[in-house]
Amino acid sequence: VMISARAYGDNGKMKEYHYTGPVEHKFSPYAFNGGTVLAVAGEDFALVASDTRLSEGYSIHSRDSPKCYKLTDTTVIGCSGFHGDCLTLTKIIEARLKMYKHSNNKSMTSGAIAAMLSTILYGKRFFPYYVYNIIGGLDEEGRGAVYSFDPVGSYQRDTYKAGGSASAMLQPLLDNQIGFKNMENVEQLPLTLEKAVQLVKDVFISAAERDVYTGDALKICIITKEGIREEIVPLRKD
């Protein structure tokens, strides 16, 4: 434990010791369990990818804890942040999906799930779920849709979004390769499923190199009108 700077006075010399009064010790209800999530929307597909490492501080809790949760046949949600809140939030969403199905006799659409999640999150505005959510799925017309959230429920529809611990490393690369930002004289081809999957794999390999909380394995959920397919790719384990 280092000596606090408070022990030194203005002239640089150490202050005389005296009792400063009762000290408050704080308990934090949150923990940061790491993990990175990514979602990409194409013309007729959507991808939701996440790494599978669960960490706390400098330790690893699990090397096989994926952060993508399947909600319906056309929607997958990726949750990263505090694992306790991720588990509770997904349980609540699944319960609400069942209730909707029983009252309305149909599955919720991606847009409806996104709107509902926003109200669930804002309901705990003053003791938030410490979760960064990204929903990926197909909308009613069969086109890919990505909805990204902040911990208290603000959301918008995107073409691609990265969230979680390595999001700041992934997002600029996606802006450049999918959004063709900061480039000129480049042929703007529409994104195919093969190119999107290859891009997601490359981008996570790079994130695992430089972010200590990202690694172990990558799980990609590919959502098309045929259903949801999964691919698992190994990443750095150190």
Place this chain on the structure above:
Amino acid sequence: MALSNVLEPAVSGFNFENSTRNIVLENGSEEGKIKAPKPMKTGTTIAGVVYKDGVVLGADTRATSEEVVADKMCAKIHYIAPNIYCCGAGTAADTEKTTDMLSSNLTIFSMNSGRNPRVVMAVNILQDMLFRYRGMIGAHLILGGVDCTGSHLYTVGPYGSMDKVPYLAMGSGKLPALGILEDRFKGNMDLEEAKALVSDAIHAGIMSDLGSGNNIDLCVITKEGVDYIRPHRESLYNYKRQAKYKYKPGTTPVLTKTVNQLELVHETVQMMETAGSS
């Protein structure tokens, strides 16, 4: 104004004049909070073992700046003297500078006395300096070397504590490394056994600790000399990217172009004395 600073004599030790100002800045109003810059720590696993003919030191090669890997191939085994090497964990700048200063002091001593420095002398100098700075220098060091009295392995902590032991691990990954060392260490091992033990201890730190990673460096010190193996074991994770991310010329738009022609005004030739010429 600038001149008055130059005329003030330099004060030794750490200067805490700005500490109250820093506290005010950090605890300022909600929007006004300014975070102090964090120094780069090595978040490391280092280990050392004394074997039959000398000492084996090992270290990983990852340097982290909080959760980002700052350096994937950082050298943590520092040269102190021809027969003494030091592994450093903690604040990267502190370990670098402390070991450099120690190395300079021992070189001067060698020149003055005509002798190779002993490991105890290095430990004493380090202890003295770190204790004087009251833990403000965040250097957790493992010193190993072979001198005329035998092979020695010491650890020096940031507050000036010292311990002489036959096997050791330090850094954020020390607990997994110590697990391996406690299980397999025995006295008078031979070289291959000792290298395998240190390498496996560092490997345990690399796999279990997020602050350690990438490659393993080893340094074997005997009375015949030093074998600095960098890297001893390379990281097996070199996943190749599937696509080439190269940009054609013209991708970054050229907005304006000015060409300054440099005029040749005057040309002279000057002969220089070099080591090769007489």
